[in-house]
Every structure is written in C-alpha cells, then in structure tokens.
Amino acid sequence: MERTYLMIKPDGVQRNLIGEVVSRFEKKGFTLVGAKLMTVTKEIAETHYAEHKERPFFGELVDFITSGPVFAMVWEGENVISTARTMMGSTNPADAAPGTIRGDFGVQVAMNVIHGSDSPESAKREIAIFFNENELNNYEKAVSKWV
Numbered sequence: 001m002e003r004t005y006l007m008i009k010p011d012g013v014q015r016n017l018i019g020e021v022v023s024r025f026e027k028k029g030f031t032l033v034g035a036k037l038m039t040v041t042k043e044i045a046e047t048h049y050a051e052h053k054e055r056p057f058f059g060e061l062v063d064f065i066t067s068g069p070v071f072a073m074v075w076e077g078e079n080v081i082s083t084a085r086t087m088m089g090s091t092n093p094a095d096a097a098p099g100t101i102r103g104d105f106g107v108q109v110a111m112n113v114i115h116g117s118d119s120p121e122s123a124k125r126e127i128a129i130f131f132n133e134n135e136l137n138n139y140e141k142a143v144s145k146w147v
C-alpha cells in the first residue's frame, strides 16, 4: 500500500489547523501510520529541501520550516501521494482552488500550510528523514475494504 509524507508547516500549527488538516485526510479514507509534533533542525531542513538548494528562496524556506514546531505525518492508502497533492492544492495559495487546503487556508507561497511528497521516490526519502521504522504503525482498519 502506498505511503506519503505530509507535514503541517509552522504556520499551520500556529494557526491551529492540525485538527482540520488531519480530519480531511481521515474523512477521505486514508490511514494515519505515524505522527508527531517536532521542531525541525537546520540539518534536517536542508536535507529535506535539498532539491531547492540553488533556488533564491532556499534560505527563507529553511528559516521558516525551522521557526516553530511542525506536525509530521505518514499517511497510507491507494494513490495517497497524488491524491494528497490534489487535496493540498497549488503551491501558491493564490492559485489554489477553493476546497483545497491551501486554497481554503493559505495566502502566501512561503506560508502555504502543508508539505506533501511529490512522487514515490520523494515519499520514501522523506519518510526516512523524519521517522524511524518503529514510529510507523502497520495495521489494517476493519473498514479498509470499503475505501
């Protein structure tokens, strides 16, 4: 079963959106495999965002993601990687459709509430950066045949 790494960024945590965001993925029918509130170190942030190292906003991105706790999560389900991206909406909240997380709650591109892995390779890499295997729960919900 596919897994993805989702992270409520410091703006989402400080704006009390953890419950709202978790609720959307629960109601959709995905399964929460692991979750924790954590403060990201500069080293972890730079590793996580390594693909953006040469971009002009890299410094700001690292400063922001380390500025306060994030809520790190692993979610499981059919096509969860791409479906979560759809539920998140476009990177820039100004372009994100109403009904998406960024469309409903975000204003600025730097503070766009949530991160989600963009491919199976990214998901595998990011889950390993933020979680130990013993923090991930392998279980099947009784209703999992329905969704």
Ligand code: RTP
Pocket (backbone or CB within 6 Å): 052, 057, 061, 090, 091, 109, 110, 111, 112, 114, 115, 116, 117, 118
């Ligand atoms: P994410 O990685 O956070 O899920 O977002 P994404 O795939 O939709 O966007 P990506 O291109 O990977 O960019 C990573 C994050 O960098 C910030 N960003 N700032 N100042 C800027 O022009 C700018 N552009 C991107 C955003 O917070 C974006 O989520």
Ligand code: MG
Pocket (backbone or CB within 6 Å): 116, 118
């Ligand atoms: Mg990305």
